[in-house]
Amino acid sequence: MDDANMKSSGQLKSANSPSAANMASEQVSAAAAAYSRRRFLHECRVGLGKIALAGLLTEAWSTRSVNVANAAATAGSSVTPAHFRGKAKRVIHLFMGGGPSQLELFDNRRELAKWEGQSLPASVLGDQRFAFIKPTAAVLGPQLRFARHGAAGTELSEALPHLARVVDDICVVKSMHTDQFNHAPAQIMFLTGFGQPGRPSLGSWVHYGLGTESRDLPAFVVLISSKGTSGGSSLWSSGFLPTTYSGVRFRAQKDPILHVSNPAGVTDRLQQDTYQVLGALNRGQLEQLGDPEIATRISQYEMAARLQTSAPELMDLKDETAATLAQYGCDPEQPSFARNCLLARRMMERGVRFVSLMHESWDHHGSVVSGVRDACKSTDQATAALLEDLKQRGLLDETLVIWGGEFGRTPMVEIRGKDPGRDHHPQAFSMWLAGGGIRPGTTIGQTDDFGFRAVENPVHVYDIQATILHCLGLDHERLTFFHAGRDFRLTDVHGRIIREMLA
Numbered sequence: 107m108d109d110a111n112m113k114s115s116g117q118l119k120s121a122n123s124p125s126a127a128n129m130a131s132e133q134v135s136a137a138a139a140a141y142s143r144r145r146f147l148h149e150c151r152v153g154l155g156k157i158a159l160a161g162l163l164t165e166a167w168s169t170r171s172v173n174v175a176n177a178a179a180t181a182g183s184s185v186t187p188a189h190f191r192g193k194a195k196r197v198i199h200l201f202m203g204g205g206p207s208q209l210e211l212f213d214n215r216r217e218l219a220k221w222e223g224q225s226l227p228a229s230v231l232g233d234q235r236f237a238f239i240k241p242t243a244a245v246l247g248p249q250l251r252f253a254r255h256g257a258a259g260t261e262l263s264e265a266l267p268h269l270a271r272v273v274d275d276i277c278v279v280k281s282m283h284t285d286q287f288n289h290a291p292a293q294i295m296f297l298t299g300f301g302q303p304g305r306p307s308l309g310s311w312v313h314y315g316l317g318t319e320s321r322d323l324p325a326f327v328v329l330i331s332s333k334g335t336s337g338g339s340s341l342w343s344s345g346f347l348p349t350t351y352s353g354v355r356f357r358a359q360k361d362p363i364l365h366v367s368n369p370a371g372v373t374d375r376l377q378q379d380t381y382q383v384l385g386a387l388n389r390g391q392l393e394q395l396g397d398p399e400i401a402t403r404i405s406q407y408e409m410a411a412r413l414q415t416s417a418p419e420l421m422d423l424k425d426e427t428a429a430t431l432a433q434y435g436c437d438p439e440q441p442s443f444a445r446n447c448l449l450a451r452r453m454m455e456r457g458v459r460f461v462s463l464m465h466e467s468w469d470h471h472g473s474v475v476s477g478v479r480d481a482c483k484s485t486d487q488a489t490a491a492l493l494e495d496l497k498q499r500g501l502l503d504e505t506l507v508i509w510g511g512e513f514g515r516t517p518m519v520e521i522r523g524k525d526p527g528r529d530h531h532p533q534a535f536s537m538w539l540a541g542g543g544i545r546p547g548t549t550i551g552q553t554d555d556f557g558f559r560a561v562e563n564p565v566h567v568y569d570i571q572a573t574i575l576h577c578l579g580l581d582h583e584r585l586t587f588f589h590a591g592r593d594f595r596l597t598d599v600h601g602r603i604i605r606e607m608l609a
Contacts, residue, residue: 189580203511210475231558249475260276278536309460311585325459326352330464334466358445424438426448435487472521474515502541507540508574544607
């Protein structure tokens with residue numbers, strides 16, 4: 107046996123002897139005495155405060171999960187108290203997807219005509235990028251005539267003769283601007299406060315903040331006409347909120363909601379028995395797991411049963427008078443923006459909290475004159491009729507109506523096809539609001555002589571979001587939801603209330 111093996115064997119033998127065991131025990135005791143609990147916590151970089159904090163965070167996270175599940179279980183079934191008393195209770199959002207040209211609708215830039223055919227000064231352009239044109243593209247002056255209307259003398263394009271009748275009921279904002287210059291990101295930005303999908307939409311935040319007054323219809327309904335939307339379902343998604351806060355899209359024909367009618371062979375009794383069994387199973391699972399999506403499932407089954415009666419009744423316009431149908435320019439049997447406007451008024455009467463009318467027909471890279479005229483023919487009469495109808499029925503004071511798109515159009519020309527058009531323009535665009543909480547007959551902000559930038563009272567998308575929530579009695583800084591380790595809100599860390607707009 108070599109020296110190394112002899113040494114190893116000797117160590118093993120001595121370690122098993124009684125005297126060695128006593129010596130080892132004494133050494134461990136001495137080491138333990140020297141290595142105190144305080145030293146252990148210090149060297150592991152784990153103090154008692156951190157241990158306590160971990161316990162508190164675990165408890166807080168558990169409490170939040172339970173609260174979220176409870177909120178999801180009750181969402182859609184009751185009214186939630188607002189932060190303060192708002193003047194508006196409900197919202198109709200007329201979302202004009204594609205980017206309406208403010209220069210042919212609301213913002214009459216007379217000086218722009220003097221520059222037609224020339225390039226804008228470099229001092230105006232700055233480092234601005236455009237979607238399809240070069241910064242050196244020639245200026246295109248306003249292509250439609252403007253006139254002043256109403257007691258306030260608000261300027262409107264000749265393409266809006268019906269809106270001119272009710273112009274003293276609206277507040278025009280000429281100084282809007284946004285961060286996005288392409289359709290889908292800009293639409294998602296306007297409706298969720300972020301340029302990418304995944305966050306709750308404006309309607310979802312309102313439903314989350316206020317609950318619903320309707321037992322038989324969804325709190326948040328989406329109606330689509332024309333070409334749909336570039337942003338897709340992200341525009342009415344609940345994002346990281348429980349899915350019970352998502353918008354429900356109503357179809358224009360046949361069943362307003364897919365599968366709302368029972369298939370052949372399914373009787374009312376069979377359906378009722380099925381709901382009872384599913385409800386019992388889901389409630390048991392909710393008690394065990396506390397998952398808010400289970401609560402959503404329960405509420406959606408219950409809502410689906412009620413919609414089998416309420417949705418067809420809502421969509422049937424037979425009880426509307428011929429005069430009302432003519433006022434809107436609505437064929438009750440044909441899908442249209444006009445029909446959706448009339449349905450929106452009916453939803454307001456039935457307690458729906460938020461209705462989005464998505465109408466994407468304003469993307470006029472070419473033929474801006476005929477394009478704007480055609481889009482106005484589809485929307486102007488019904489929009490004015492909606493305001494008149496709401497006002498006549500005593501609903502306008504409690505209903506906030508919003509009209510506008512995701513951005514505007516450039517003061518420079520884009521040649522696409524035989525007639526001139528305009529490119530996307532996020533630096534300056536126009537929109538209007540009316541009804542609950544809005545000061546009527548007013549104009550907010552101005553653009554520069556070229557209609558290129560907002561120069562007087564600039565209003566960012568976040569500011570409009572904050573103002574909309576304020577009209578509903580919701581503080582945009584307090585309306586939050588805990589997600590991914592922090593509290594989120596619609597306006598992120600931005601937004602101010604535009605006080606000049608408020609009644």
